[in-house]
Amino acid sequence: MQPFYTPCSKRYEQKMRYRRCGKSGILLPELSLGLWHNFGDVDTLANSRSLIHRAFDSGITHFDLANNYGPSYGSAEETFGYIMQKSLAPFRDELFISTKAGHDMWQGPYGTWGSRKHLMASIDQSLKRMNLEYVDIFYSHRYDPDTPLEETLQALVDIVRKGKALYIGLSKYPKDMAAKAYQYLADRDVPCLLYQDRFSIFNREPVISGKVESAANNGSGFIAFSPLAQGLLTNRYLNGIPEDSRIARGGFLKKEQLTEERLIQIRTLNQIALNREQTLAEMSITWCLHHKELTSVIIGASSTTQLECNLKSLENTHFTSEELLLIDNASGL
Numbered sequence: 001m002q003p004f005y006t007p008c009s010k011r012y013e014q015k016m017r018y019r020r021c022g023k024s025g026i027l028l029p030e031l032s033l034g035l036w037h038n039f040g041d042v043d044t045l046a047n048s049r050s051l052i053h054r055a056f057d058s059g060i061t062h063f064d065l066a067n068n069y070g071p072s073y074g075s076a077e078e079t080f081g082y083i084m085q086k087s088l089a090p091f092r093d094e095l096f097i098s099t100k101a102g103h104d105m106w107q108g109p110y111g112t113w114g115s116r117k118h119l120m121a122s123i124d125q126s127l128k129r130m131n132l133e134y135v136d137i138f139y140s141h142r143y144d145p146d147t148p149l150e151e152t153l154q155a156l157v158d159i160v161r162k163g164k165a166l167y168i169g170l171s172k173y174p175k176d177m178a179a180k181a182y183q184y185l186a187d188r189d190v191p192c193l194l195y196q197d198r199f200s201i202f203n204r205e206p207v208i209s210g211k212v213e214s215a216a217n218n219g220s221g222f223i224a225f226s227p228l229a230q231g232l233l234t235n236r237y238l239n240g241i242p243e244d245s246r247i248a249r250g251g252f253l254k255k256e257q258l259t260e261e262r263l264i265q266i267r268t269l270n271q272i273a274l275n276r277e278q279t280l281a282e283m284s285i286t287w288c289l290h291h292k293e294l295t296s297v298i299i300g301a302s303s304t305t306q307l308e309c310n311l312k313s314l315e316n317t318h319f320t321s322e323e324l325l326l327i328d329n330a331s332g333l
């Protein structure tokens with residue numbers, strides 16, 4: 001175990017920029033690091049630690065977690081908690097840490113969805129695993145159609161009142177339910193800080209449906225996840241399925257998603273990126289950040305090499321209207 005960690009003293013003087021989160025006092029880095037994959041107890045601790053340290057050294061202050069990230073469930077929070085204790089504890093006030101509850105976590109009727117029972121138990125478990133006294137933002141991970149919305153939202157409000165979270169967020173809520181939630185939370189002086197949803201060149205639903213605009217109109221920031229479509233929007237699958245890739249390891253990204261049509265789109269987008277002197281991963285993230293109404297983009301990475309590449313997306317940020325049109329056409333719009 002590496003005994004000491006001294007963060008880069010120039011971590012705020014490099015290329016990271018910070019954007020204001022809705023109408024709040026919070027600034028978030030344009031790139032945030034997500035711990036959904038690559039931080040579980042099936043992964044190498046040394047690699048997870050290098051990724052977190054490298055991210056912090058580069059000005060990434062926001063780390064995105066959830067109760068069930070792993071595998072196994074809870075183990076990404078444990079990994080983060082271990083690194084927190086060993087090296088990041090002195091820098092707690094420089095960090096913005098999230099967790100979530102609402103997807104399957106433990107067995108039985110109280111281990112999932114949006115009941116007060118689930119949320120209250122889950123935040124306590126998460127804090128223990130992460131060695132934290134509070135998280136910066138606690139999310140309802142998904143809308144629960146069978147629990148009264150008010151029950152879920154009041155639990156979130158009470159979690160803030162108890163000092164276990166500083167802010168509240170919503171993830172993947174339908175637009176109409178998010179609108180009700182914004183109002184409920186604002187009425188109780190715990191406004192929604194962030195709305196989190198999937199957004200990439202291949203998935204523009206939050207912009208098309210008006211979810212991004214609705215978040216802004218309600219003073220909430222919008223944070224995008226899976227900007228690389230879990231790795232499809234990179235050079236990872238240009239020549240087959242590498243053994244160590246997310247598709248090969250099995251999970252949420254399925255082989256079936258890599259259709260012949262998708263591959264043609266990926267190859268065309270790759271060429272557009274090369275013409276811009278970027279990799280496809282860099283261009284895909286830059287494209288997300290080109291949407292100024294986004295607060296931050298949560299990236300994943302399985303190696304520090306990938307992380308370094310993704311940080312380069314903060315350079316060469318200008319798109320010509322011709323390039324934007326080519327990207328639209330290549331992605332099947």
Ligand SMILES: NC(=O)c1ccc[n+]([C@@H]2O[C@H](COP(=O)([O-])OP(=O)(O)OC[C@H]3O[C@@H](n4cnc5c(N)ncnc54)[C@H](OP(=O)(O)O)[C@@H]3O)[C@@H](O)[C@H]2O)c1
Pocket residue numbers: 033034035036037038064065141171172196197224225226227228229230231232234235236244245246247281282298299300301302303305306307309310
């Ligand atoms: N709220 C929610 O419901 C929700 C859902 C999903 C995700 N999220 C959040 O969003 C975060 C990011 O999601 P994501 O991991 O799907 O994001 P992503 O950035 O779209 O995909 C990350 C994956 O792409 C590949 N990759 C990354 N950089 C690369 C590069 N430069 N070159 C080649 N391949 C590269 C790696 O896959 P390989 O393993 O193949 O190397 C990496 O694990 C999650 O960790 C989580 O925090 C939230």
